[in-house]
Every structure is written in structure tokens, then in C-alpha cells.
Amino acid sequence: MIRIKAGVPRRAGRTRTDSRGPGRRGLPAWLRTSTRRPLRRAFSLGLPTAWGTAAVSYKLACPLAQQDGFGARAVTSAVFFAVGAGLILHVRHSLLRELRQAREVASAAQSVLLRPLPPRIDGLDVAAAQLSADRGATIGGDLYEVVATEHGVRVVMGDVRGHGLAGIGTAAAVLGSFREAVHDEARLDGVLRRLERALARHLRERARAEHPSVGPEPDNPVAEEFVTVLLLEIGRDGTVHAFNCGHPWPYLLSGTHVEPLARADPLPPLGPFPLPSELPPTHSGRLLPGETLVLHTDGAEDARDGRGRFFSLPEVLSEIVRDNPVAVPQAVLGSVFTALLHHTGGTPSDDVALLVLRHDHTGRRTSAARDGDTCGSAARARPATTDPQPTTHL
Structure with missing residues (x-):
């Protein structure tokens, strides 16, 4: 390969190696x-x-x-x-x-798979981090991404079966599909179906690579593999729509109150079972100015201490907002990881990923705020989030 520096003319009849003289420098x-x-x-x-x-x-x-x-x-x-x-x-x-x-x-590899998120995306303050359970590894089977689109800010949080380096390929397939689908699909259910197709294609290719004798199209490609996925869409007015496929619901921090964003039954994880033909999203109210969403993988709440006690993420979040109701994403992230490592003695048994989104007062404005309503009246108008989501009966 020959490289030519821009802006430096080449002399006719004289090669680059000749101009540099003899020796290894001219090679x-x-x-x-x-x-x-x-x-x-x-x-x-x-x-x-x-x-x-x-x-x-x-x-x-x-x-x-x-x-x-x-x-x-x-x-x-x-x-x-x-x-x-x-x-x-x-x-x-x-x-x-x-x-x-x-x-x-x-x-x-980590910068390509889990790209560093900017501190602010379309009026939302953002902070995210991932902790791998494998000693010496910086990436694992957890995945997350936040993308601002013309349809609103779309968020994905997922967890590949198992932990550590074995789930990197599956996480890359899901994330790659999400980064394209969020811009192409006008509806959030279209994004979820694209993720399902990408995962199925990845598992078929993986099954062919592991068992080439079964033919070009294996009937049961790596049947035990699955991915839990949480999809969120935060509109310009703060309205939150969600699809949950076997993933823990995020926590909503509003003032000093901590509660799950929704209590609807999730769909099955992606992989083992097909999605139902009808996919209505779960309406999760509005993310009001000053409120914070904390998305996490199950490794956070499944972490145990030496006596087998589970890590209580809601209690830790309650202590954080009680000491500082502003709930700055970076501070929330650092406090949760500090408490988690202290609880597990510095050795978590599973990958842990956290993603914190905070609606900034000076950023996007909700329709209620534009109409002159106060945050208190908008909070009283928050709809219930306990409507059941349809599930697949097997």
C-alpha cells in the first residue's frame, strides 16, 4: 500500500523510496x-x-x-x-x-460494542457503566444503548444468557440491529421484531459454525440461548412507551420516592419463543422534569453477600435520593456500584449493567409544562402503569 501525504506534490519520475535514500527507511x-x-x-x-x-x-x-x-x-x-x-x-x-x-x-472492542454514551442526549442527562463478572474482562453479555431519533429517544437494555466473554457475539448482534432499526422503524414494536429476527439469524449462523454437519439450516439453533430485552421510547412530551421481554423493570426516582416504572407482566425473553402477532406497548406515563430512570440488569438484584442475602437495589436508591433528591446520574451510578461491590466483597457473580436517565429541567419540556401546568399537577395526572401486557400462552 502506498500512502501519499495530502498537499505534498509528487515529483515526476521519482519514487518515494528513492527520495528517502538507502537503508530500511526507504523500504x-x-x-x-x-x-x-x-x-x-x-x-x-x-x-x-x-x-x-x-x-x-x-x-x-x-x-x-x-x-x-x-x-x-x-x-x-x-x-x-x-x-x-x-x-x-x-x-x-x-x-x-x-x-x-x-x-x-x-x-x-468495548468501545465498539458498548460505545461511550454522551453525558447529554436530547434533554436527558445520561450515565452508564458495565461490570463484568469475569476477572480481567472489560465486556460481557450485558448491553445498552441510547439513541436520539425523530421518533423520540429510544433506549435498549438487555442481558444475554450467561455472563462474560461467551455472550459478546450475541450482544453485538442485538446492538447492531437496534442501532439501525431505531432510525428505520416508526413504531417501537417494529424495532422489537427487528431485534428478534437479528437474534434468530445470529443463532442460526452460530449453530452452523458449531455443528456444520447438520446442514445449512439447523432446526433448533442453539435452543438454550436467549436474551432479555427492555425497550423504551421517550417522546418529546416525556411520554414513555415500553416493551419488556423478560427483563427487570427500571426504577423511577421522583423526588424522594422510588418505584418501578411499571408492574405489567413481561413478555418471554427473545430466542426460545416467537413474539405474539399483536404487540401493544406498555404506557408508562411521563418522565417529568427532575425525574430519573434507573435501568439495570438482573445481576444487580441477584448479587449476594457472604451470607447469601440479595442486594436490595430499591433500598440503595432510596438512601441516595433521601440524601440528595437531585439524583445526578453520575452520582447515582457511583453510589450504586460502590454499595454493590461492598455487598459482594468486590466479587460479583454475574455481569452488572446500569443506565441512568434524568430529565433535565432546562432541556426538553413536557407538554404540561408548555401549557403552564406545574410539575405537581402533572405528577397528579400521571396515569397508572399496571395495565397488563399480553403474554404468549404456550
């Missing part, structure tokens, strides 16, 4: 890379070999090593200690370099 980039790797490999193997050769030569050829006196034994021990310490330091340096490269790759 193409791919050739410099290919010659650098064997040299690095030879250096990494040659240094320990040289140290070992020096130690053996000293023991066999040096007259001092053949003596039995205390001074001779001390010098011999010092030589071998220096050689051993050098080998250990060399191995440690190599392992640290590989660990640093692995962390860079993991960080790049």
Missing part, C-alpha cells in the same frame, strides 16, 4: 513490518539464551567456579542469581507487554 511499510517481527522474535529468544550460555560457560570454564572455598561458592551463587533474576525480569517484561496489548484490544 515499503509492509516490508519494514515483516522484517521487524523476526528481529524482535530473535531478540526475545537470544537474550535468555545468551544469559544461559554465560552461566554454563562460567561453571565449566572459569577456574574460580572449580574451587571449593567459601569465596568461590559465593561468587558462583551471585553469578547464577544474577542470571536467574535477569531471566525472570525478561519474562516479566514480556508478559506485561502482552497484557498491555490485550487490554488495548479489549478496550477497543
